[in-house]
Amino acid sequence: MSVRYGLLALLERGPMYGYQLRTAFEESTGGTWPLNIGQVYTTLSRLERDDLVSALPEQDGGQRSYEITGAGRAELALWFATPVERADRPRDELAIKLALALTTPGVDVRAVVQTQRTATMRALQEFTRLKAADAEPAELPWRLVLDAMIFQAEAEARWLDHCEASLVRYPPATRSATAPAAQPHRPGEVRSR
Known part of the structure; x- marks a missing residue:
């Protein structure tokens, strides 16, 4: 699984900023896949570039949350509907x-x-x-x-x-x-x- 789809799945729950996504990802996988916060923000930038998420205005603490877009939901639905092939691992x-x-x-x-x-x-x-x-x-x-x-x-x-x-x-x-x-x-x- 790529981090890309993990973050999209988490954003389907509602808007979150990077550290919230990292924590939720690690909790969802039982801590078996620790994420580097830099990887989270790099992935968010790519998802935003591809119009799969959009950045929300900065909050009081300077944190910027992201939300999934319609295209992101479609991409996520396709990922969930596609079986994992042995060659994909x-x-x-x-x-x-x-x-x-x-x-x-x-x-x-x-x-x-x-x-x-x-x-x-x-x-x-x-x-x-x-x-x-x-x-x-x-x-x-x-x-x-x-x-x-x-x-x-x-x-x-x-x-x-x-x-x-x-x-x-x-x-x-x-x-x-x-x-x-x-x-x-x-x-x-x-x-x-």
């Missing part, structure tokens, strides 16, 4: 790191996997502790963000198990250095045999 740094570790001389790939697994399990324990410590039902947005982090950590742990098993089955030393790289299988693509 950021690059997976861990997958890239392990792919490079396999082809970099002197790197102990099993140690890289184990180090990541330890960090992933520590994060999973912390997320689970946060969920259990919530005696009162948390606000639904925070609960959903926390559940997503738990599920992602669990999936990462399973993937790391798969990586480790693959290292046993296909040790890097047995691969030919001159063999062409296999093209990844893309969803919906039919492979010829």
Whole structure:
């Protein structure tokens, strides 16, 4: 998700100035995505340039609030109606790191996997502790963000198990250095045999 759509969604609640937007954004995401205030104001400037928000007159304290425009509402509605595609997500740094570790001389790939697994399990324990410590039902947005982090950590742990098993089955030393790289299988693509 871009900050752009996050700010538009927050402004749909009503006019806000930069610090209010930053606080509301961090509260809505359970503090999992801290925003730099400079990023908030830069994004607001771009949204204003694109006629998706408009600046209101300065208040007594010198703060300038922004409100969403009709075009901003249309842009926000389109974003909510459009599914997130896998290709739209950021690059997976861990997958890239392990792919490079396999082809970099002197790197102990099993140690890289184990180090990541330890960090992933520590994060999973912390997320689970946060969920259990919530005696009162948390606000639904925070609960959903926390559940997503738990599920992602669990999936990462399973993937790391798969990586480790693959290292046993296909040790890097047995691969030919001159063999062409296999093209990844893309969803919906039919492979010829």
